[in-house]
Amino acid sequence: MSKILTVSIAAYNVGEYLDNTLKSLVDDDSLDKLEVLIVNDGSSDNTTLIAHEYEKRYPGVFYAIDKENGGYGSTINAAIAKATGKYFKILDGDDWYKTENLSGFISFLEKSEADIVISPYILFNESTQKESIVDKRDLRVSNLDAYYAEDGSVFRMHEMCIRTNLLLENKVTITENCFYTDNEYVFIPLLYANTVDKYIAPVYVYRVGYDGQSVSLSGRKKHWQDAAVVEKKLLECYKSRESQLSAASRGALSELLLELAEYQLINYCLIDDISQGKKELVEFDAFLKNSDSTLYKKISVKNKKVCLLRITNYLSYGLVRKMFISYFSKNQAGCS
Missing domain, CATH: 1.20.1050 (Glutathione S-transferase Yfyf (Class Pi); Chain A, domain 2)
Structure with missing residues (x-):
């Protein structure tokens, strides 16, 4: 069966979190339509062991890709080159998806022909252990220009899912050995996209509230x-x-x-x-x-x-x- 969704996982020294991340993608109703590319970006911990364990446990679904360290953008580039799914979505190795919404999301993607499919996402605060849903888009049109005319803002990485052929046909590549390249992943495809659709349930859970993130003060200085x-x-x-x-x-x-x-x-x-x-x-x-x-x-x-x-x-x-x-x-x- 052809794959509907390719998930690109950026995995650098995330052994502490990776099992939870990958476990969130295991849904029996959608595994045959899912492709998970775990890109180990030169980790020195047990990241690659966990990735290969899932590859063995779920052949044809999970794939471990080991490479030298090249930064966040390099993991996306490596995954785009291998992707076979109709749609492409990214997931950081310390975040996760809402498993209970994954099957419905993939079924939605199977029927959609939009260049971009958005969905709400959840912020998980590491300090307070609390979740909050981010759902700011009242999408009433399928034309991206018409959406911009109504809303006037671009999407965020965590809510975006991109038609894979749009990435391939326009040779989208992300800067390597560089932080903040999630902005490239959002911005560059939108230069070529024409249509948008929305899945109403949250899919991505984004972990925030710990020091060392690139948006924290210490991260910004570094x-x-x-x-x-x-x-x-x-x-x-x-x-x-x-x-x-x-x-x-x-x-x-x-x-x-x-x-x-x-x-x-x-x-x-x-x-x-x-x-x-x-x-x-x-x-x-x-x-x-x-x-x-x-x-x-x-x-x-x-x-x-x-x-x-x-x-x-x-x-x-x-x-x-x-x-x-x-x-x-x-x-x-x-x-x-």
């Missing part, structure tokens, strides 16, 4: 250069397709570019090396201004601290840096 790499690539991809996009699509996609650009400007204020932070902030801001003046101006409107940096010719960097560090030390996430 991987501060990577968001700039991603922003520059996405701007380049966007510019190459801009003339072929509707006004509604341009508006929605540019909002994600705005969010990432703001995120990176703030990163430059969080790193420990003050002189390097200021220097690279000025250079990145000049890049934004030269690449997309509209985007550049929108950031000043949205973020008063960035606006202050610009109108003082960055002389206020020290003050703004203290303000951002104080904010993130208290809140550990988000943008101000």
